[in-house]
Amino acid sequence: MSSHPRRAPDVLIVGGGPAGLSAAVLLGLRGVDVLLVERHPAASTLPRAHLLNQRTMEIFTEMGVADIVYDLSPPEDRWHKVAWHTTLAGTSAPFGQVLGTLPAWGGGPDAERYARASPCLYANVPQLRLDPVLRARAEAVCGPENILFHHELTALSPSGEDYGEGTVATVRDRGSGRFHEVHTRYVIAADGGRTCADLLGIEMDGPTGLLDMVTVHAGIDLSERISDDEVLLRYFINPDGRGSFAGVLCAMGPGRWGRNSVEWAVHTAFRTDDPARHDRAVVLDRCRRMLGIPDLEVEVHAVSHWEFEGVVARRQRLGPVFLTGNAAHRHPPTGGLGLNTAVQDVHNLAWKLDAVLTGQASDALLDSYGTERRPVGEFNVQHCLTNAGGHARIAAALGLRADQSEKEGWEAITEWLADTPEGETKRVAVAEAIASNADDFSQLAVELGYHYESGALVPDGTPAPEGNNPLRDYVPTTRPGHHLPHVWLNRGGSRESVHQLIAPRGLTLLVDAEHASQWAAAVQAAGGTGATVHVRVIGSGAEWTDPTGDWAVVRGVDSGGALLVRPDRHIAWRVPDWSDDRPAELRQSVCLVLSLQPSHTQPLPMTSPAT
Ligand SMILES: Cc1cc2nc3c(=O)[nH]c(=O)nc-3n(C[C@H](O)[C@H](O)[C@H](O)COP(=O)(O)OP(=O)(O)OC[C@H]3O[C@@H](n4cnc5c(N)ncnc54)[C@H](O)[C@@H]3O)c2cc1C
Structure with a gap:
């Protein structure tokens, strides 16, 4: 095992996901000398994130990748709806029922107000196609020799506040097994929460292990089973959900969308202590049950597990190290804010690092990164946890409970169809519960209205303006700390x-x-x-x-x-x-x-x- 100094970038970026690659591009475009190390030999092949909100697309425009991202995104009439089903198919009611739909991500009646609020439209690109675009751009901007995949950070020294002129990182080349020392002024921890917070002893607060979500990324032909083309995400509310959603089906294109989508992500929820969640046959059976198609042919590309959790790091800066993206906050995907918040974190940090490294600002400016971004991460995590509860409201309105038998559950759903006063009452309650999920799918104020109360700004003593619905109604304002409104x-x-x-x-x-x-x-x-x-x-x-x-x-x-x-x-x-x-x-x-x-x-x- 050898260890020798390799080089001395101004900024070492740990992690080649959306946060790390975006940081590399944003710093590289400013001429900052960066080195990025990513543990894996290639970009992730898991579907993961796909919703790219307008602020993120504004940043992607600045990074020079927006056009490619829009090219990969579905046509506008192929994805701006979300639906709730009992099962996708089924021979008789209550199977195969659509409980309701909502316009989503700036579609339908939201189109005009979303278009007015930003020069950029929303986009939808699965992360397994986005990350390679970001990697290619990072290599073009920073030079491929500075974007090192198959290299991992193994140690940071010293790791405390007293870092003087920088820090020394140990990086292992996973191909050769050799260790290298990297001397650097600053470190961006964009490791998804897998390394730096632990190395630095930074604790995370919030609930973990709520569910083990299993995602099957697969080629499936659903063209004969689906009768609409506008829905991107379908939630399944049935007794398997034990009082919430049983799982989710997400169209992944590529090229063809709507019912003709070639690839799909099928997410099913398991208890974290359920040993069956690691049994592929059980998982596929659960997917088929959820869709209501027992003999469905599934060409599996990958099966992955991810934890349903909502955690925030106690601090986002320790000395020369800045936690960003999932390293700083991990959200349930309900709300589609994880990747978006990650990219927006590094957008906040990149100009500050550049200003300090070029002598335009003092190191103290960098303290404002955590002051500004931690409350945003904390709010978004809480909001995503609350959004998850929106599906439980629909289940509750249907009369589904965790403690009832499957038979009782389906009977409760059958009542929703009944031509009786009780059935009518239930239909109204379900419709209201579905409508309340607009706080998740029409959350323009969350996506564009995030702002900073203190940090690198001079407050002017005015209160923050708020719309009637503080989650949905974005109010453009030039109050210090807010984003410049688009005109x-x-x-x-x-x-x-x-x-x-x-x-x-x-x-x-x-x-x-x-x-x-x-x-x-x-x-x-x-x-x-x-x-x-x-x-x-x-x-x-x-x-x-x-x-x-x-x-x-x-x-x-x-x-x-x-x-x-x-x-x-x-x-x-x-x-x-x-x-x-x-x-x-x-x-x-x-x-x-x-x-x-x-x-x-x-x-x-x-x-x-x-x-
Ligand atoms: C099913 C699902 C759907 C989602 N949908 C959305 C959505 O629609 N919109 C949205 O905004 N978010 C969504 N998310 C969340 C999103 O995927 C994450 O928030 C996002 O990937 C975070 O990016 P990141 O760069 O911070 O971390 P990651 O993508 O986790 O990247 C971290 C990288 O660091 C590397 N790494 C770790 N340790 C080391 C080390 N020691 N040395 C070198 N490299 C290291 C890892 O290999 C990894 O590649 C979803 C997530 C899931 C699971």
Whole structure:
């Protein structure tokens, strides 16, 4: 066994899943020297995540992979619904019944409000097809020699707060068996929770081992068994679910979707102490039972197990190490937020690491990563756990209980079909229970409205706006900590989202054409921090104009005001109007946001001066 120094990247990324690969791309595009190590020889072949929400697609656009992802996604009319069934097929009622459906992920009546809220549409690509796209992009941006699959992190030293100028990681080349030392300033733990938190002794809080979910990824011909094409996910509520859902069927394409999908993921729920869950014949029998097709031909590609849990790390930074994605929080998939939150974690972290490594910010800026992201992870985990309960509400409305026999369960479902007052009451209750699941499938406020109350920002004392339904109704706002709302602007005859005005490095000051020269002078006068502030002007005679007036409505400040926006497009600071104090306030805010000590030695670099 040999151990010798291999190289010294600025950032070592542990894990080649969505979090790690996205981190590599986002840092690589900024010119940061990264090394990524992934334990497995190739990207995961398990179906796992597939729902990619609009914030994630905005980030994928920045990463240069959005077009490929949309190409892999189903046509819009082939996936924007979710359904609940008793079983998929069956010779007689109550088998083969559709209990109800809901529009999902920006489909049907939600289409317009989702489209208005972001320049990007939702996408749906199984992770086994997404991860290779991310890997190829990471290799193109960072160089294949810096994206090392079949290499694993085995130790971190020192692993505490006192890390001085960096840390030393031990990486094993699993092909040769040789160990290498990697000296690095920072480590992004994107290991899915399999390594770094344990090495660092960071504990996770929350329920674990709720269920053992078994996923069969298989080629199945269901074209004669399904009569609609719009449903992507089908939940099965029957006595096997013991008071909740018995399992889920998810179309996986590729190329053909709806009833003609070639591949499917069939998820069934087992108790964690049920030894039968490791018996493939039992698992396949459970799948066939759930679908109500005893003789179904199944061409199995893979069988995998995953734990139904909802846990959050007590901290997301320890010295030079940052926990991201599943290493920091693990969600049940009900809500489709695991991968999305993972990508959004590293988007928050990448610009901060770049700013610190290029001397635009101090190391203290990196503390804001956990301050900002941990509450989001915690909220999303709780929300996904709550979503899981939505299916139990449907089961309860049907009269299904964990302690009843199978026969009693089917009798309870039969009553739902009965032409009696009791049957009618049950149908109303089931319909209401299904409708309440819109908190999961129309959760636009969760997906786009996440924001930070403290961190790398200057609060302005205003309360966070909230819609009637705080999970579904996204309220665009420029309140500090929130994401810059999307509005289409005009640039030389073409439409461009206001998001595109935000520079990937430095801070961006959005101002109105009426007061552009004052703000440009303010940036100049407020100099001395060493940080770059880009001025972007919107309005009459400027490069970007607001022909619809939408920007004037949503910007939340008057024509003399300004918004200071971070590279991750979250608002850092805003002022409602112009005053002579603004240059000093701007300077102080830049220092606060980037954790810099004010000094008066040099002017702020300024780009794109006001027109
Ligand atoms: C059935 C199912 C459906 C889901 N659906 C959705 C969905 O629709 N939307 C959504 O957002 N999320 C969904 N998720 C969750 C999503 O899959 C995860 O949240 C996501 O994969 C997390 O990405 P990650 O990069 O943090 O971790 P992972 O994808 O787990 O990647 C971690 C990587 O680190 C590697 N690794 C671990 N230890 C080491 C080491 N010591 N050295 C080197 N490499 C190491 C592992 O091999 C692995 O490749 C779903 C999950 C499941 C199971």
